[in-house]
Amino acid sequence: MSGSGASGGHPGTPGSPTKKEPSLTKSEWQEKLTPEQFYVTREKGTEPPFSGIYLNNEESGMYHCVCCDSPLFSSEKKYCSGTGWPSFSEAHGTSGSDESNTGILRRVDHSLGSRVRTEVVCKQCEAHLGHVFPDGPGPNGQRFCINSVALKFKPSSN
Template sequence: MFSLSRHALRHTRNFALTAAAKWRHPNPLGVVAAAATVMPIARCFADSDEGKTNPSKANNMENKSEKVTVNKEELRKRLTPLQYQVTQEAGTERPYTGCYNKHYEKGVYQCIVCHQDLFSSDTKYDSGCGWPAFNDVLDKGKVTLHRDASIPVVISKTLGMVRTEVRCSKCSAHMGHVFDDGPPPKHHRFCINSASIDFVRKAAPAPTPTSSKK
């Protein structure tokens, strides 16, 4: 009994010394592994080539917009049921029904929730998909991209189970999805719900004052 207790005491002391040594000299690989486990799924939009050649530069493209907290009850009063379902519940409006599907006035498209500018009419094009389509965003920090595996294979074998969801970087409202079948050179097609955006018409240029002759 005495020898067994002495062995247990020695084992406990060795364990304490080992733990203290690890505390004084932490394993950097362990730190990296721990950090990798908490890496968020969301990422800011960045060109794939640039991210591959210069990862540090891609990481610097983090959105600088100040995040806002959404009041769900207030939104229910301000938005239509469809706008709320799309932006807050990741719903999708029926194709060819959105007010901006065939809309080509000059201006900017904002998030319907927080009014952040997201897309320009200069990048809007008719993709024939039934939803407003843009080949780029106003700025790479305006949206975040998320893995979306909500489509079962039995419903769509062509699209597959995984899509890339687009959310507003400021309020996290659901906008739609982005695909890689858009026009060159970037081949992006941001397929956006009309119910998630609002249009602000581009202001007409101020008339140039004419000098009166004496």
């Protein structure tokens, strides 16, 4: 199977988080991403706690997927959980408990054996972002624990 080789990327399409990016090959992802970004987003790795560039970021703006630029989390829902990773109470586009208009998907993660977790991936390119836990602030009580290297921050233009 061979691709067309055209890799100029295409601009993000706001408002259409269900549109899937064409899949890149492993070597194309390795060319596009840093080794740490590749390890976390494509191989389901985790950055070391308290090491991420966005952990203490307090600027207003939007956090996008580092792989495909899909908007994922708003700074308005970011909070300090003390866990060592950027934490968000909900994904951008959430309406009550409805996440159908967000840029994320939830998947069951059995990688720790008997301890089941819920993985969070980008809906558009399936990049591993982190995990969601039921110990966050109200009203939904969720803590999206997201790796900084899986994100690209775009400040609000005031």
